[in-house]
Amino acid sequence: MNPIQSVKRPEKSWKENLQLAGIILFVFTLPYTRELNQLCMGFFLITCAIAWDRQKWHRQRKSIFVFTLIYLVSVVSGIYSPDFHAAYSVLEIQSTLFLVPVLFASSYQPTVTKNNIIKLAFVSGVCTALCYLGIHFIYEMRHAHIPFSGWFQEEYLNHHYSAPIGIHASFLSSYVAVCLFFLINFLASFKQPIVKGLAIIMMLVCLVSLFVLASRMVMLMTLACLIFFVPYEILRWKWHARIIFGFAILAISLFLFSKNEYFQSRFTDNLEKDIKFYELISLYKKPDSAIEKTILKNDGSRIERWIAALKVIREKPWFGYGTGQEKPVLFKKYKEMGLTVTLEKQYDAHNQFLAFTIKSGLPGLIAFLMMLAYSFYTAIKGRDFTYFSFLFITTGICLIDNFLEVNKGIFFFSFFNIFFYLSVFYGINPVKEMVQAQINPLSPKKLPHQGP
Numbered sequence: 001m002n003p004i005q006s007v008k009r010p011e012k013s014w015k016e017n018l019q020l021a022g023i024i025l026f027v028f029t030l031p032y033t034r035e036l037n038q039l040c041m042g043f044f045l046i047t048c049a050i051a052w053d054r055q056k057w058h059r060q061r062k063s064i065f066v067f068t069l070i071y072l073v074s075v076v077s078g079i080y081s082p083d084f085h086a087a088y089s090v091l092e093i094q095s096t097l098f099l100v101p102v103l104f105a106s107s108y109q110p111t112v113t114k115n116n117i118i119k120l121a122f123v124s125g126v127c128t129a130l131c132y133l134g135i136h137f138i139y140e141m142r143h144a145h146i147p148f149s150g151w152f153q154e155e156y157l158n159h160h161y162s163a164p165i166g167i168h169a170s171f172l173s174s175y176v177a178v179c180l181f182f183l184i185n186f187l188a189s190f191k192q193p194i195v196k197g198l199a200i201i202m203m204l205v206c207l208v209s210l211f212v213l214a215s216r217m218v219m220l221m222t223l224a225c226l227i228f229f230v231p232y233e234i235l236r237w238k239w240h241a242r243i244i245f246g247f248a249i250l251a252i253s254l255f256l257f258s259k260n261e262y263f264q265s266r267f268t269d270n271l272e273k274d275i276k277f278y279e280l281i282s283l284y285k286k287p288d289s290a291i292e293k294t295i296l297k298n299d300g301s302r303i304e305r306w307i308a309a310l311k312v313i314r315e316k317p318w319f320g321y322g323t324g325q326e327k328p329v330l331f332k333k334y335k336e337m338g339l340t341v342t343l344e345k346q347y348d349a350h351n352q353f354l355a356f357t358i359k360s361g362l363p364g365l366i367a368f369l370m371m372l373a374y375s376f377y378t379a380i381k382g383r384d385f386t387y388f389s390f391l392f393i394t395t396g397i398c399l400i401d402n403f404l405e406v407n408k409g410i411f412f413f414s415f416f417n418i419f420f421y422l423s424v425f426y427g428i429n430p431v432k433e434m435v436q437a438q439i440n441p442l443s444p445k446k447l448p449h450q451g452p
Contacts, residue, residue, distance in 0.1 A: 015051040026041055027125060028122065028124060048103035066374045068098045074323050078091055087325075101414070119186075126176060127202050133161060174393055174397055177218055183203045217396045225393070298342075300345060305347050309351065326349060350400060378424050387423070
């Protein structure tokens with residue numbers, strides 16, 4: 001008898017089954033309306049509270065402290081905020097940064113089977129949303145009698161493409177990237193041709209969606225993960241196969257960009273206009289007020305917001321201005337600097353590191369960096385490719401957006417960061433799953449319990 005088949009799995013309790021149902025509902029609805037997903041998040045947290053376990057709490061209490069520290073610092077900085085209602089509003093929105101680590105980490109017992117069911121639920125939710133967006137896009141283009149050559153224009157892509165389901169293009173792109181990594185994991189795990197074919201089709205849907213969503217940071221970082229990490233950590237190809245795979249992905253990407261003027265300009269002229277690399281390099285080499293004026297052109301670029309944010313931080317670097325005060329102090333600084341375009345559009349800092357520093361000062365920045373460093377350390381130590389890629393991409397988004405200031409970013413990060421962390425902690429690693437490539441990862445009859 002196969003030794004794996006001879007291991008008897010412990011039966012799941014009704015609490016575990018209820019929690020799993022809550023997780024499935026939550027991850028499936030992540031790309032959909034905020035109200036529906038908030039309701040599912042509430043149900044998921046209730047199931048975690050029901051399944052709460054004292055032993056798991058004691059085992060994870062140090063990690064829980066690291067993961068919740070940024071929220072605890074925000075609570076403290078809310079005490080000295082001049083606007084209590086604004087502080088309370090922010091703390092309410094970000095409350096899952098505290099609740100998910102506390103409840104999920106001290107209640108969830110991961111196994112390969114449960115993890116793959118959760119991954120499959122997330123993949124199903126994301127791919128369903130992408131198929132809806134694709135059908136809606138094609139219908140609108142055909143209804144407007146726009147020829148195929150005119151479909152891939154600025155006015156139809158990026159935020160315009162994701163608008164029908166009410167989600168920011170960068171946030172949806174991060175979902176798609178993680179979905180893509182899960183599909184690659186499934187592709188390497190399953191042997192059935194039908195399942196492999198379905199996985200490949202969904203992977204193509206994800207790749208095309210990343211292309212039309214046109215989030216620069218997510219596209220570049222996903223491309224880097226596909227080239228450098230996928231073949232090495234999951235597919236375990238030989239070095240020459242990895243090189244061929246990398247060049248193939250790179251060649252396809254370059255071909256797509258070279259055939260479309262919008263993508264060429266988005267990654268060249270528009271990117272330069274938004275960040276102004278050449279002016280920054282010139283200013284660094286030779287500080288000059290004339291060069292600084294070329295950067296602050298009052299055109300609503302990200303670099304203007306970052307400079308204004310740095311000026312604000314310089315005035316109160318130690319403890320910041322208090323939770324809920326990021327926009328008020330930035331708007332005042334925009335007005336002082338004559339950045340009327342940025343002020344009219346009411347832009348925030350568009351950088352999560354700067355946002356936490358403005359609100360909570362140096363303690364806020366340190367707490368956020370500690371959480372990311374601890375997460376990266378766990379992913380690297382556990383050789384978890386998907387966890388590392390998730391952190392790599394979300395950190396990149398945090399450099400250009402306030403990813404943890406809205407529900408779609410907070411829910412996604414707070415859940416999957418703990419989900420991946422627990423997988424590493426309990427030894428549920430995609431690399432180990434590849435060792436059992438002959439086994440159907442969704443078959444509970446062939447898999448032993450993977451707990452501690």
